[in-house]
Amino acid sequence: MDIAEDVELEYDANGGLSVTITAASAIEVIIGAKKMIVGLKMKKAIAAKIRRFAKWRFKRRGLATIQDIPTDEFNELILSLQSEGWEKVFEYAGFDAWIDYGSVRLKKNGVKLKFEWDNWDEGSIEGTAAAITALANRFGYTATDKWRWSSWDQEVT
Numbered sequence: 001m002d003i004a005e006d007v008e009l010e011y012d013a014n015g016g017l018s019v020t021i022t023a024a025s026a027i028e029v030i031i032g033a034k035k036m037i038v039g040l041k042m043k044k045a046i047a048a049k050i051r052r053f054a055k056w057r058f059k060r061r062g063l064a065t066i067q068d069i070p071t072d073e074f075n076e077l078i079l080s081l082q083s084e085g086w087e088k089v090f091e092y093a094g095f096d097a098w099i100d101y102g103s104v105r106l107k108k109n110g111v112k113l114k115f116e117w118d119n120w121d122e123g124s125i126e127g128t129a130a131a132i133t134a135l136a137n138r139f140g141y142t143a144t145d146k147w148r149w150s151s152w153d154q155e156v157t
Contacts, residue, residue, distance in 0.1 A: 058147040064132035065148050066125045066141045074123025077139065078115055081106055086113070116148060124148045 069077065082088060085108055092103035102117040113127040113135075125135060126148060136143040 055147050058126075059145070062129050063126055063147075064129040064143045064145050066132055066136050066143055067146075067148060068121060069123035069125070069141065071117065071122050074115070074117055077123075077125075078104055078106070081108075081113075084108075121148075 086106040087108065088104060089107045089112075090103070090105040091097075092101065094101070098117070100119055104115040106113045106115065111127065111131050113125055113131060115123065115125050117123045125132060127135075129143070129145070132143045135141070
């Protein structure tokens with residue numbers, strides 16, 4: 001059924017709009033809207049489960065994070081650690097690299113650090129609680145046991 005054929009639009013003298021739609025088309029619109037709502041709820045439920053898993057994995061691995069590192073300090077910190085022998089083993093190279101999002105992974109003596117940056121939250125560093133606590137103490141930051149992206153999950157616990 002083509003809903004467009006079953007809808008009439010009329011304007012009155014004052015510019016008001018009245019819409020007439022057949023019952024069959026109205027039912028079709030309602031059913032379509034319900035399907036969209038169910039689909040959206042399903043997508044949100046799946047996303048919530050994925051986020052819960054990521055948080056569980058973060059805690060299970062004993063990871064920690066330093067968050068909200070200003071961009072200039074974040075960049076200097078990466079360079080400083082590299083000058084101390086930390087090897088860059090990965091750098092995000094997507095089309096939006098260092099425009100909206102950036103990521104670098106450094107490794108030294110079996111210790112891995114994940115540096116992430118975005119233009120909303122700026123820089124963060126993720127790694128084992130011991131490594132992150134040592135970095136936080138050394139450079140005057142605060143370590144947390146919260147996953148970096150948890151701040152975006154207000155409604156997902």
